Amino acid sequence: MPEIILEVEDVHTYIGQHHILQGVSLHARADAVTVLLGRNGAGKTTTMRTIVGLLHPTQGAIRFAGRDIRRLPPYEIARLGIGYVPEGQGIFATLTVDENIRVAMLEEDAESRKRLEQIFALFPDLERFRHARAGSLSGGQKQMLSIARAFVNRNRLLLIDEPSKGLAPIIIDHLVTALRAMKQQATVLLVEQNFQVASALGDDFYLIDDGRTVHRGPMEALVHDHALKKRYLGI
Amino acid sequence: MKIALPTLLLGLLLPLAFIEPRVYLTLTVAGLAMGMLIFLVASGLTLIFGLMDVLNFAHGALFSWGAYIGFSVVLALNQRLGWAESPSVGLNALLLLLAILAAMLVAAGLGMVLERVIVRPVYGKHMFQILITLGATIVMEELIRIVWGPNDQVVPIPLTFQGSWDIADVIVLRFPIVAIVLGVAVYLGILLLLKLTRVGLIVRAGVENGEMVQVMGHNIYRYFTAVFAAGSALAALGGLMWAVFSQSVRPAMGGEHLIFAFIVVIIGGLGSVTGSVIGALMVGLAYNYVAFLVPKAAIGVNMAIMVLILLLRPTGLFGAGK
Amino acid sequence: MTSDGPSAAPTPVQASRILEREARFRQPTLYLRLALTAAFALAPVLLPSFQLMDLMLKIALFATLVASYDVVIGYTGIVSFGHAMFFGFGAYAVGLSLGKFGAPTYGYLALAFALGVLVSAALALVIGAFSLRVKALFFAMITLAFAEYALILAVQLSHLTGGEDGISPKLPGVFAVSFTAGKVLGVDVNGRVVTYYVVLVVCLALFLTMSRFVHSPLGRTLQAIRDNEQRAEALGYRTFIFQLISSSFGSVVAAVLGGCYAMWVRYVNPESALSIQIMLDVLLMVIIGGMGTLYGGIIGAAVLLTARTLLPDLRAVGTLMFPGSEILQRLTERWLLYFGILFILVVFFFPKGVIGTVREVLSRRNAAR
Numbered sequence: 001m002p003e004i005i006l007e008v009e010d011v012h013t014y015i016g017q018h019h020i021l022q023g024v025s026l027h028a029r030a031d032a033v034t035v036l037l038g039r040n041g042a043g044k045t046t047t048m049r050t051i052v053g054l055l056h057p058t059q060g061a062i063r064f065a066g067r068d069i070r071r072l073p074p075y076e077i078a079r080l081g082i083g084y085v086p087e088g089q090g091i092f093a094t095l096t097v098d099e100n101i102r103v104a105m106l107e108e109d110a111e112s113r114k115r116l117e118q119i120f121a122l123f124p125d126l127e128r129f130r131h132a133r134a135g136s137l138s139g140g141q142k143q144m145l146s147i148a149r150a151f152v153n154r155n156r157l158l159l160i161d162e163p164s165k166g167l168a169p170i171i172i173d174h175l176v177t178a179l180r181a182m183k184q185q186a187t188v189l190l191v192e193q194n195f196q197v198a199s200a201l202g203d204d205f206y207l208i209d210d211g212r213t214v215h216r217g218p219m220e221a222l223v224h225d226h227a228l229k230k231r232y233l234g235i
Numbered sequence: 236m237k238i239a240l241p242t243l244l245l246g247l248l249l250p251l252a253f254i255e256p257r258v259y260l261t262l263t264v265a266g267l268a269m270g271m272l273i274f275l276v277a278s279g280l281t282l283i284f285g286l287m288d289v290l291n292f293a294h295g296a297l298f299s300w301g302a303y304i305g306f307s308v309v310l311a312l313n314q315r316l317g318w319a320e321s322p323s324v325g326l327n328a329l330l331l332l333l334a335i336l337a338a339m340l341v342a343a344g345l346g347m348v349l350e351r352v353i354v355r356p357v358y359g360k361h362m363f364q365i366l367i368t369l370g371a372t373i374v375m376e377e378l379i380r381i382v383w384g385p386n387d388q389v390v391p392i393p394l395t396f397q398g399s400w401d402i403a404d405v406i407v408l409r410f411p412i413v414a415i416v417l418g419v420a421v422y423l424g425i426l427l428l429l430k431l432t433r434v435g436l437i438v439r440a441g442v443e444n445g446e447m448v449q450v451m452g453h454n455i456y457r458y459f460t461a462v463f464a465a466g467s468a469l470a471a472l473g474g475l476m477w478a479v480f481s482q483s484v485r486p487a488m489g490g491e492h493l494i495f496a497f498i499v500v501i502i503g504g505l506g507s508v509t510g511s512v513i514g515a516l517m518v519g520l521a522y523n524y525v526a527f528l529v530p531k532a533a534i535g536v537n538m539a540i541m542v543l544i545l546l547l548r549p550t551g552l553f554g555a556g557k
Numbered sequence: 558m559t560s561d562g563p564s565a566a567p568t569p570v571q572a573s574r575i576l577e578r579e580a581r582f583r584q585p586t587l588y589l590r591l592a593l594t595a596a597f598a599l600a601p602v603l604l605p606s607f608q609l610m611d612l613m614l615k616i617a618l619f620a621t622l623v624a625s626y627d628v629v630i631g632y633t634g635i636v637s638f639g640h641a642m643f644f645g646f647g648a649y650a651v652g653l654s655l656g657k658f659g660a661p662t663y664g665y666l667a668l669a670f671a672l673g674v675l676v677s678a679a680l681a682l683v684i685g686a687f688s689l690r691v692k693a694l695f696f697a698m699i700t701l702a703f704a705e706y707a708l709i710l711a712v713q714l715s716h717l718t719g720g721e722d723g724i725s726p727k728l729p730g731v732f733a734v735s736f737t738a739g740k741v742l743g744v745d746v747n748g749r750v751v752t753y754y755v756v757l758v759v760c761l762a763l764f765l766t767m768s769r770f771v772h773s774p775l776g777r778t779l780q781a782i783r784d785n786e787q788r789a790e791a792l793g794y795r796t797f798i799f800q801l802i803s804s805s806f807g808s809v810v811a812a813v814l815g816g817c818y819a820m821w822v823r824y825v826n827p828e829s830a831l832s833i834q835i836m837l838d839v840l841l842m843v844i845i846g847g848m849g850t851l852y853g854g855i856i857g858a859a860v861l862l863t864a865r866t867l868l869p870d871l872r873a874v875g876t877l878m879f880p881g882s883e884i885l886q887r888l889t890e891r892w893l894l895y896f897g898i899l900f901i902l903v904v905f906f907f908p909k910g911v912i913g914t915v916r917e918v919l920s921r922r923n924a925a926r
Contacts, residue, residue, distance in 0.1 A: 086447070095443070367905070549687075
């Protein structure tokens with residue numbers, strides 16, 4: 001039985017007056033890629049933001065490596081080893097690529113330097129533009145930078161929200177290769193609308209609809225379940 | 236911003252056509268000094284706004300507190316030890332330094348309390364921020380009236396900083412030079428701090444996206460408190476320098492300078508330190524030139540510049556428009 | 558005729574209007590409002606003391622002023638520090654037109670109000686056009702700067718404005734101090750009393766106009782913008798234009814009230830018409846009463862103005878109690894300190910004000926039923 005690193009149990013989250021999450025539950029196995037699927041507005045991003053502590057659930061439990069993190073502030077959750085790559089990258093545009101990475105690097109030691117080298121090997125562009133302003137990068141490079149920032153901190157869990165959004169197919173291929181390589185070192189919770197990317201990377205899947213988890217299982221099973229795909233994903 | 240420098244240069248040189256060069260030089264020094272003093276107030280305001288999105292109306296009261304604390308230090312040391320009247324440059328400088336230190340420390344402490352108790356519960360709610368910092372202003376100003384009395388008081392000026400140098404027939408007042416040097420030092424200090432230190436790096440990142448800084452494991456509220464305290468200390472420094480410059484303290488002095496600082500920050504662009512330097516210099520210089528040429532129009536000139544800049548660039552010279 | 562038949566079902570807005578209209582005469586607040594109006598109208602008859610009359614009319618004036626500020630801050634969600642300035646413009650228009658440049662005639666009185674309104678509307682539009690276009694925060698800063706500037710101007714241009722000493726205008730005809738028309742209901746009908754009733758009627762009319770304004774489609778749009786500016790923009794509203802209209806409307810009402818104020822006190826100076834203190838008073842009144850309620854102003858004005866009239870007595874108590882200590886005496890004298898503390902406490906613990914809180918409690922009770 002593999003270790004469950006993240007457990008989300010029946011979480012409810014409000015944004016203002018709107019009851020967005022109405023019971024989301026999921027388990028992420030250590031060293032696997034768990035993919036969240038669902039239509040726009042189903043609550044995938046809200047789930048991610050709730051896990052990292054930017055939104056506070058009104059009920060339910062969130063445990064990371066066995067520890068209850070539901071009431072912790074975002075910066076403490078991050079220090080436990082959860083990295084977040086938000087939708088739209090969230091890079092600091094006026095800072096350089098190097099500065100962006102330094103903000104994320106909580107400790108500069110041999111391990112983080114090794115990870116940085118690994119990142120630069122995967123994304124040579126980042127090293128090439130290391131001292132350029134992050135705002136001047138292309139969309140794909142920004143995405144790489146955002147992933148790099150989450151990765152350098154030897155986080156045990158990476159939450160990555162729609163990494164392929166708005167990118168050209170050739171760059172998506174590059175990203176998939178890189179994420180596959182990273183999978184060895186961290187557990188990934190991935191939100192992905194591009195089903196090809198999702199099925200290429202995913203080990204497990206959860207389907208979210210109207211703020212609830214409605215299905216779960218191994219990714220392979222979903223690939224062949226056309227009825228389920230048609231019903232919830234429209235494909 | 237490309238138009239900033241040419242506008243500043245034009246503003247600097249145009250009055251030369253109407254004013255005799257020697258007087259012009261004197262006015263320019265006075266204008267630069269005034270600009271730098273206003274910059275000290277505006278810099279804290281703009282930093283706090285940039286990082287926390289808070290428009291701090293209590294900034295003016297911190298200015299007054301700085302002035303009064305420094306005034307008390309100068310008064311006490313002068314009455315007991317005669318440091319202001321002493322001809323020793325060293326003692327005079329030490330006196331000013333101690334006054335500055337005391338003013339900045341007290342204001343930083345006040346700023347911390349303000350941020351923790353009053354501002355923190357209303358982050359993200361502009362209207363309540365304005366109202367609550369306004370209430371704090373009233374309380375702090377009234378406390379000054381209770382502790383130090385409601386009337387204007389004369390600040391003893393250390394001998395070294397009185398009077399003027401006469402360089403090639405140009406009269407250069409001493410204290411304004413001190414103010415200019417200090418202003419430049421503070422400006423460079425802020426820039427270097429932001430550029431070279433880790434705290435500066437995280438503050439710059441926080442100005443852009445506070446949420447991301449948090450999910451990277453930094454407790455942004457600690458940075459908020461620190462920047463608020465630093466901004467308060469800068470306001471106090473400005474207040475003390477202004478008290479020495481004008482040789483007097485008044486309970487309402489902060490409110491008037493807050494309006495100056497607002498105008499400067501709007502001209503420069505909310506959140507930009509460099510913008511507030513340029514805005515402050517514009518306001519200081521223009522005020523002095525116009526006060527010499529058309530005394531009656533002097534009070535309106537700041538507003539005129541502000542309106543003009545807003546017409547040309549609605550977000551101010553260096554404003555990001557967020 | 559399209560109105561009958563099931564196909565012409567009312568839109569949700571129409572439906573809520575119909576409900577409102579039907580409920581109008583069943584609301585207890587209607588009778589409360591009528592009683593309040595009666596109290597103001599009968600005060601000079603029942604309690605013929607000048608001090609009380611003065612207090613009552615000032616409450617009416619300030620309640621209306623606070624309501625006009627509420628249109629801007631409560632219903633539109635923008636903070637202005639220039640509201641007292643527009644009030645001052647109206648007051649100075651009357652002072653200058655009747656006392657300094659013109660003569661105490663009805664013509665000049667009408668001219669004064671026309672000028673006060675026009676100047677205020679023009680300046681409000683200009684300030685709004687500059688600042689609201691960028692962000693509402695600019696509006697707070699810029700109106701503060703303008704208000705301060707107006708105050709400085711009023712003091713410095715003393716050949717025009719009378720400087721710190723101010724102007725004491727004489728009023729024409731029925732408003733003049735010398736006017737008498739015998740007794741009605743046992744009350745001397747003199748210039749004072751006529752002014753009282755005229756100003757009261759103006760206040761009432763303005764209040765009703767504002768009530769119509771905030772409940773009109775325009776007013777509802779304003780509230781939508783206040784609650785979610787982006788959504789309103791996405792729905793196709795040019796939010797800036799609406800904010801501009803509302804702030805200008807509020808400013809014009811303030812100018813008219815300033816004119817009325819000058820008519821009542823027959824005196825205008827920078828401190829009583831333009832100072833930041835008036836602005837702070839109005840702010841506190843709107844917060845005490847409740848933002849976005851319009852009627853909150855009445856409570857805010859009544860509380861604050863009554864307290865203000867009783868303050869001199871408090872000061873005397875202070876001197877009696879602490880004859881030795883200067884600081885303790887100052888502590889009792891500086892009532893502004895307590896005003897500031899009250900300000901912070903109300904914003905923190907009572908952000909909806911009296912009326913807002915009462916409404917909340919009532920609606921919760923109704924919902925529970």
